[in-house]
Amino acid sequence: MRKNALNTLRGGAAALYGGFAAVAFMVTLGTSPWTTEATAGGGDDWKAAWVRPTSVPFPEENPYTTEKATLGQKLFFDPRLSGSDYISCATCHNPGFAWGDGLPTGYGHKMAKLGRRTPTILNSAWGELTMWDGRKDSLEEQALGPIGGKAMKQDVSAVVEELTAIPGYRTLFNVAFPGEGITLENIAKALATYERTIVSGIAPFDRWIAGDQRAISAAAKRGFDLFNNKANCAACHTGWSGTDSGFHDIGLPDDDIGRGKIVKNVVKLQHAFKTPTLRSIAQRAPYMHDGSLGTLKEVIDHYNDGFTRRESLSDEIKPLNLSEDEKADLLAFLLTFEGDDPAVVSPVLPANEQVPGAWLQRLSPAAGGKAETAECRTARLHLDHCN
Numbered sequence: 001m002r003k004n005a006l007n008t009l010r011g012g013a014a015a016l017y018g019g020f021a022a023v024a025f026m027v028t029l030g031t032s033p034w035t036t037e038a039t040a041g042g043g044d045d046w047k048a049a050w051v052r053p054t055s056v057p058f059p060e061e062n063p064y065t066t067e068k069a070t071l072g073q074k075l076f077f078d079p080r081l082s083g084s085d086y087i088s089c090a091t092c093h094n095p096g097f098a099w100g101d102g103l104p105t106g107y108g109h110k111m112a113k114l115g116r117r118t119p120t121i122l123n124s125a126w127g128e129l130t131m132w133d134g135r136k137d138s139l140e141e142q143a144l145g146p147i148g149g150k151a152m153k154q155d156v157s158a159v160v161e162e163l164t165a166i167p168g169y170r171t172l173f174n175v176a177f178p179g180e181g182i183t184l185e186n187i188a189k190a191l192a193t194y195e196r197t198i199v200s201g202i203a204p205f206d207r208w209i210a211g212d213q214r215a216i217s218a219a220a221k222r223g224f225d226l227f228n229n230k231a232n233c234a235a236c237h238t239g240w241s242g243t244d245s246g247f248h249d250i251g252l253p254d255d256d257i258g259r260g261k262i263v264k265n266v267v268k269l270q271h272a273f274k275t276p277t278l279r280s281i282a283q284r285a286p287y288m289h290d291g292s293l294g295t296l297k298e299v300i301d302h303y304n305d306g307f308t309r310r311e312s313l314s315d316e317i318k319p320l321n322l323s324e325d326e327k328a329d330l331l332a333f334l335l336t337f338e339g340d341d342p343a344v345v346s347p348v349l350p351a352n353e354q355v356p357g358a359w360l361q362r363l364s365p366a367a368g369g370k371a372e373t374a375e376c377r378t379a380r381l382h383l384d385h386c387n
Contacts, residue, residue, distance in 0.1 A: 050209045052240050056125045056196055062140060062189045064196070067176040072194025074172065074347050075187060081159060082152035084109055089191070092118045092151065095344035098280035099198060104291025108146075109153035115256070117291040120284055123277050125196035127245040132273045132289045133258045134247055139192035144184060160184060168350025200241070200279035203339030216336045223333025226322070231303070231330055235316040242278025242337065248314040249273075251307025254290055260312070270312035278337045296334055300327050 058064045075081060079088040092106050093099045099120045106114040116132050124130065124139060136142035148156035163169045164182050173182045173190075180186055207215035216224075227233040238244045247259040249271040260270035273289045287293040293302060304327070305319040322330070 047209050049238070050205075050240055052202075052206055053126075056199060058125070058193070058196060059138070062192060064193060065176065067172075068190050068193045069197055070347075071172045071176045072190035072192070074169075074349055075191050076194055077346050078349050080162065080166075080349075081147055081154060082109070083154040084152075087152050089146070090346075092146075093121050095341075098122060098200075098283035098341070100284050102285070104286050106151065108149075108151035112150055114150060116289045117286070119274075119276060119289075120280070121195050121198055122200050122279050123241045124198070126239075126241060127243070127274075129245070129274070133262055134274055135262050139195050140185075140188045143188040143191040143195070156184065159187065163187070165353055166350050167353055172350065200277070200337075201339035201341040203279070203337050205333075205336040206339070208336070217332055219329045219332040220336050221333075222326075223329035223331070226326055226330050227333055230326070231320055231322060232316055232318070233303075233330075236275045236314075237278055242281075243275045245275065247272040247274055248316070249310070249312040250288075250303070251309070251313050251317055252288055252290060252292060252302075253308045254292070256290065258289065267312050268314065271310070272312065272314075278334065280338060280341060281334055282338050296331055297327070300330055 056064070076089045076093075079086050079091070081088060087109065092101045094101055099122050101118045104117060106116070106118040108114050119132060128138060130136040130139060130142040131145075136145060144156060146152050147154045147159065160182050163173075169182065173180075173186060176190060177183075177186045204215045204220075208221075227237075236244050236246065236248055247269060249258075249268065250273075252271070257270050259272040259274075260266075263269045276284075281296065285294060285296075287296070287299050293299050300322070303317070303320060304322050307313065307317055
């Protein structure tokens with residue numbers, strides 16, 4: 001499987017995306033390429049770290065196919081994957097909320113309150129460890145977790161049987177997975193394939209990186225300089241999607257130890273949570289793993305000097321001493337990540353079985369019934385004249 005530095009280390013230390021490492025090294029030397037003059041038209045080498053990728057990565061053991069993605073989309077929006085038949089993956093990962101749910105913490109089966117805020121699945125193809133605490137190694141592994149957990153409360157051992165009872169799914173799985181059909185593994189593969197296709201759209205920031213100097217405001221350009229220097233946001237929010245996919249304690253005052261439950265012997269991973277993408281950030285309020293901060297202004301204030309001091313606190317979290325004008329500039333920059341995300345249309349789902357088993361027996365020659373004619377096969381719901 002495709003592995004990045006985060007998976008190799010397994011400790012969740014910050015991993016710099018692509019060519020950003022060289023730029024960060026320049027900052028360490030005190031030769032920042034992000035001054036207002038540089039971003040306004042100086043050297044362009046630093047831009048490589050922010051250029052959008054031209055393709056979506058898929059793992060070798062689950063390569064992309066249109067048939068698999070189409071099936072995964074139907075499964076993603078189908079409430080029949082839940083025990084109650086009214087909760088789908090899209091119930092919590094709503095495209096209207098940039099693939100979150102707009103709530104401080106999620107709700108699952110019978111409105112059971114979940115422990116953390118629903119994370120977006122935008123650009124999840126570029127990360128490996130999933131969930132706020134990284135407890136799942138891949139999207140394939142993550143896909144079945146909510147189905148069998150508190151969110152959807154489905155009997156995972158029965159979901160294959162339930163989907164097999166739906167004729168349309170039998171066909172879709174046979175086309176997407178020839179000779180394999182409906183299995184838990186293939187359900188996970190289809191869902192993961194679809195989720196990897198959920199990529200944020202072109203944003204003003206991308207147009208600016210591509211050379212359009214008028215794509216973002218002067219305030220946003222100043223905010224970009226702050227983001228990479230005084231405000232130190234780029235220590236964790238790196239690369240085109242604005243995340244290092246690492247895990248950090250940012251000083252939220254709650255008892256949830258996050259990654260510390262998975263990696264118990266690393267002090268810096270206590271209270272550590274995965275760095276979220278900055279894409280479509282304005283649509284994803286409230287913020288943080290516990291939904292405790294309602295606006296981006298509150299988020300900036302938290303990082304400025306509102307965090308809880310403790311041993312596990314990330315070394316990158318320090319008082320910033322930002323002025324109100326600087327905070328406003330930083331916010332202006334964050335808003336440039338709002339892109340033209342493609343509209344999402346809810347798919348038509350396969351219909352439940354319409355022909356009871358007893359009727360099928362009447363049509364079976366082995367059961368003494370008449371052989372089904374071509375006419376009857378094309379009008380299966382009008383059975384009276386077939387007997």
